Amino acid sequence: EVQLVESGGGLVQPGRSLRLSCTTYGFTFGDYAMSWVRQAPGKGLEWVGFIRSKAYGGTTEYAASVKGRFTISRDDSKSIAYLQMNSLKTEDTALYYCNREPAIWGQGTMVTVSS
């Protein structure tokens, strides 16, 4: 069964860092681009960023709101995608979803940025 499982969320102070993981199962991870999408409490969906497969250079793209602070990476040997979040702001508080476009979503991991 194809599955994405996010982990690593929690409560963190503004300005600190956090790394999220997306562990995948049931497909050849290295063949696919992976995305991160977030949803602030009671709000809509916001695309965070994207990492291409190695076949397409493994390059990354980011939303303007996180560019320069967030970094997406991947470990194809472990079938895991990562979201490194630095210089966190209160407005980064959200449920963070891992996504294999267009159909596969994880259950999300909650990040709360608060002092």
Added chain:
Amino acid sequence: EIVMTQTPLSLSVTPGQPASMSCKSSQSLLHSDGKTYFYWYLQKPGQSPQLLIYEVSRRFSGVPDRFSGSGSGTDFTLKISRVEAEDVGIYYCMQGINLPRTFGPGTKVDIK
């Protein structure tokens, strides 16, 4: 950045009755490969988004045939032929032709 707008923002429907919602994009979603990279998702309460429709009108695996998508270019419509109680939630449209990916604000559907 492509802006996605949805109407209405909320919809209250009687079970068994049809429902319709619209999504418009600020740019054409028709790619040079002939595909239109437009999607509909449903986020049921407390759940992750689930794909309903891809490439405007293709129902994803397991999606009931009461859901249908139509449209082209910049204007798209999702129709539910007979709404059921399990269809409540927020319906989002998304464009997949450009980065950043962008979503509409959502249409919240509830049952009368």
